[in-house]
Amino acid sequence: MFTMMWSLCTVSAAAATKLTVHVVEYMEAGRQYYLNVVKPAFEKEYPGLELELEFGGWTDSLPKLATRYAAGVQPDAMQFGAEALSFLLANDMIVPLDQFVQKWGQLSDYPAPVIADGRVDGKLWTIPYSIDVRTFTYRRDLFSQAGLDPEKAPTTWDEIVSFGKRLTRYAPDGSIDIAGLFVGGNGWQLFAPFFFQAGGQLFTPDFKQTLIHAQPGIDALRFLVEAVQVHRISTTADLGNLVSKGKIAMGYQGFWVMQPSAAVSLDDVGVALPTRRQRQAGLTHVNKWAIVKSNNNPADTWKWIEFVNRPDILAGLAAANKQLPPRLSVVAKYEPWNQDPRWMVFYNCAQLNEPIPGFLGFQEISKQMRDVMPIALRGERSVPEIMEEVGRQVNLIIADTAAISGSGKGASRQIGIGIGSFAGLTHSLAIKISRYKKCCSGGEASSPLEQHLALHGQQGTQGPLAILALFGYQRDVSASKALIWLAAFISSFRTEAPLLMMLLVA
Numbered sequence: 218m219f220t221m222m223w224s225l226c227t228v229s230a231a232a233a234t235k236l237t238v239h240v241v242e243y244m245e246a247g248r249q250y251y252l253n254v255v256k257p258a259f260e261k262e263y264p265g266l267e268l269e270l271e272f273g274g275w276t277d278s279l280p281k282l283a284t285r286y287a288a289g290v291q292p293d294a295m296q297f298g299a300e301a302l303s304f305l306l307a308n309d310m311i312v313p314l315d316q317f318v319q320k321w322g323q324l325s326d327y328p329a330p331v332i333a334d335g336r337v338d339g340k341l342w343t344i345p346y347s348i349d350v351r352t353f354t355y356r357r358d359l360f361s362q363a364g365l366d367p368e369k370a371p372t373t374w375d376e377i378v379s380f381g382k383r384l385t386r387y388a389p390d391g392s393i394d395i396a397g398l399f400v401g402g403n404g405w406q407l408f409a410p411f412f413f414q415a416g417g418q419l420f421t422p423d424f425k426q427t428l429i430h431a432q433p434g435i436d437a438l439r440f441l442v443e444a445v446q447v448h449r450i451s452t453t454a455d456l457g458n459l460v461s462k463g464k465i466a467m468g469y470q471g472f473w474v475m476q477p478s479a480a481v482s483l484d485d486v487g488v489a490l491p492t493r494r495q496r497q498a499g500l501t502h503v504n505k506w507a508i509v510k511s512n513n514n515p516a517d518t519w520k521w522i523e524f525v526n527r528p529d530i531l532a533g534l535a536a537a538n539k540q541l542p543p544r545l546s547v548v549a550k551y552e553p554w555n556q557d558p559r560w561m562v563f564y565n566c567a568q569l570n571e572p573i574p575g576f577l578g579f580q581e582i583s584k585q586m587r588d589v590m591p592i593a594l595r596g597e598r599s600v601p602e603i604m605e606e607v608g609r610q611v612n613l614i615i616a617d618t619a620a621i622s623g624s625g626k627g628a629s630r631q632i633g634i635g636i637g638s639f640a641g642l643t644h645s646l647a648i649k650i651s652r653y654k655k656c657c658s659g660g661e662a663s664s665p666l667e668q669h670l671a672l673h674g675q676q677g678t679q680g681p682l683a684i685l686a687l688f689g690y691q692r693d694v695s696a697s698k699a700l701i702w703l704a705a706f707i708s709s710f711r712t713e714a715p716l717l718m719m720l721l722v723a
Contacts (some may be wrong), residue, residue, distance in 0.1 A: 225553050232519055235610070236517060237267075237293050238270055239271050239294070239295040241298070242272050244539075247534065250534055250537040254533060256268050256528070260522050262384050264337070266520070274412075279301050279304065282310075283310075286511075289511070293508070293518040298502070299573040299575065301505050302334075302505070309340055310384060311507040312508050313340035314343070314507075317516075318341060323544075327345060328567040330572060331503050337394075345504065346534075347504045347538070347541065347542070348503055348541055350502075350566050351406060351469050351499050353468075353491055354474050356465070358485040359384055363383040364383065370698045373492055373494065374414075376492070377492060378450065381449065384450070384467065385450045395466060396465055397470025398450050398467050400445060401456065402452070403583070404583070404589065405587065407441065410498065412437040413499075414492060415432075415695075416496060417429070417437065420615075424615075426615065429607055430604040432611075439600045440504050442593050453591060453595060457480075458470055460473075460476075460480060460486065461478065470721075472560075474488070476539065480684065487559075491566060491570070500571060500573070506525070509553065523689070526690075530546060536552075541554075542554070549561070572582040585614075
């Protein structure tokens with residue numbers, strides 16, 4: 218009898234189907250919740266499935282997954298950030314979810330723009346698991362001290378200026394001690410809400426050119442510059458964010474303002490819907506689940522995505538990660554979100570906000586705004602001149618992306634990059650190679666190496682230069698020196714390293 222029972226247990230264990238799930242999770246509390254709560258609950262509900270969780274971070278997950286996919290050892294399901302969708306579609310790495318969501322019937326519980334962000338060519342490819350919403354936030358205590366109603370945030374650009382003039386405080390030397398408006402942080406995230414409110418569109422309908430330098434972009438940047446240079450309601454000095462130092466009265470911020478701060482009481486933080494010019498909009502980062510193609514268990518993999526997006530599971534994960542859950546039922550019914558109406562304001566903003574474009578080259582575009590924003594705010598160049606240069610650089614990025622892009626899906630809406638001839642190099646590295654090849658074939662600079670370093674700086678160039686040397690694009694570096702560079706680059710555990718290793722053995 219014992220032998221028979223042992224045999225049955227052995228057969229049952231052997232028959233279990235393994236699901237490998239890649240989770241982008243950098244917080245230890247979130248990882249422990251997955252391991253200690255979600256995994257046991259899932260395997261209890263589906264005893265025929267064995268869940269294997271693997272964790273990664275934002276910077277290394279996509280390159281590693283691309284390498285594994287090319288090698289045929291990909292996970293069954295994966296999480297990824299807002300801008301990665303185009304890469305996955307261009308390389309045919311994920312499958313549409315329509316056959317599953319039709320029976321699921323839960324999409325109406327999510328903000329419509331958040332779901333639409335995962336729909337390409339009439340098919341739904343992703344399910345959101347978190348939304349990072351940026352909207353208008355302000356200091357209620359500073360409003361009261363300035364004689365403003367703490368229940369009424371500004372609703373237009375003109376009101377931002379008029380409120381800011383009453384809120385800004387100056388030190389005896391004339392410098393700004395408390396700024397009426399936040400103009401720090403990431404240049405794109407500062408610029409984007411005003412850009413979209415001005416009616417801006419980042420790309421032409423065919424996605425072959427950018428519109429960032431059109432009139433809405435000029436209007437948005439000019440508003441920020443005039444806040445510093447003309448109205449003097451802000452400063453380029455580092456005054457922190459809304460809650461970190463207590464030196465900012467208003468600004469577009471994320472839900473981190475809802476975390477405890479030594480400088481500002483949580484009761485003094487106000488959260489409002491975005492301001493308006495041509496339209497009312499802020500910015501949303503949509504992080505997503507997808508089913509990886511070429512796995513043998515798409516139906517079982519959907520069981521995981523459905524399970525992990527159930528309100529009770531999603532609530533536990535979002536609480537552990539200190540994230541905003543993407544489902545209305547969670548925000549409305551679960552703590553801590555249903556205990557504070559400001560969370561619902563954040564959620565409602567996702568109904569209005571513009572998601573980050575699903576374009577892998579977006580990080581390069583974001584860097585453009587990061588680099589030019591300090592120059593603009595200091596008044597060193599005119600706004601039209603700066604935006605014209607940004608437009609030129611973004612169009613170069615689009616052209617570089619198209620030059621090295623694969624022939625996969627998503628071209629009608631998303632701009633993708635294929636795994637292509639370099640077996641899955643990351644987008645930024647591929648752009649460096651593309652531009653370097655142009656230099657070597659008759660670029661503007663007399664020395665291709667000098668031109669490359671001028672474009673991309675000294676830091677982090679040894680790996681790309683080694684690849685170029687090995688493939689004959691750089692004529693003045695020996696193969697032995699290139700291999701030494703490459704070994705040093707790989708040993709530094711840069712995010713490109715797994716892809717470079719694959720390239721060498723391919």
